[in-house]
Amino acid sequence: MFSADLKRGSIELLILSVLKGRARHGYDIGKLLEQLSGGQLEFRVSTLYSVLYRIEGRGWIKGRWVEKKGARRRCYYTLTPKGREVVTLQRREWEAFSAMVNQVIGVSHA
């Protein structure tokens, strides 16, 4: 739906955002983003998990394996304090950036 390059800049923010409410596992995050965007946003599983591994490595989220009988094993991710800072910063960056783009394409829009 949206170009990979466009999505590239905000996938971390999107994932971190949906983790603000509560812990979620990878598959759930993917489905939730798809649903919240009204089906407009889809990420490949490989993309999704690679982002999760990456930002866990940066200490922004922490995964916890949950084995429940009657279900497959799932890794639930929670925001770390560091992650809460990052999501705030990235949100601000996103807001400033989108305002800037709107301004530039608006100014020269005549």
Added chain:
Amino acid sequence: MFSADLKRGSIELLILSVLKGRARHGYDIGKLLEQLSGGQLEFRVSTLYSVLYRIEGRGWIKGRWVEKKGARRRCYYTLTPKGREVVTLQRREWEAFSAMVNQVIGVSHA
């Protein structure tokens, strides 16, 4: 100022947008974007020119070399008809995308 990943998704739109008004050369486009964004947006020359070459290859813009005495040689780029279509499409995509991001990070913002 802004992360490379964030800029990645919109550099083409930004360049095409400033070319809507009139033909401009590479260096000028870089300076103009910096100025229009209030100094928030800076692209390396290598980035800028590689984008220009790429989108010229796609037929979105057309370069014309101008040799003027008392000035270095400059390549002025103009939007092609194809480029006008693309800028409209990319603009729509950007608007839909940013609305979507705002919605997702807003919904889960509680």
Added chain:
DNA sequence: AGGCATACTTCGTCAGGCGAAGTATCACAG
């Protein structure tokens, strides 16, 4: 038993932004 949804992993590919270095011209200061 077969098919589908769930759930995660690994690997290789490719696009594209960036840093660094280089070429060249002109203006202006000393």
Added chain:
DNA sequence: CTGTGATACTTCGCCTGACGAAGTATGCCT
């Protein structure tokens, strides 16, 4: 007339990161 800095463009190699493809495994429904 030499140095410095702005203008203007080119080329090369690196590295990040999204993606496609394939694989593993479990549970549910028919």
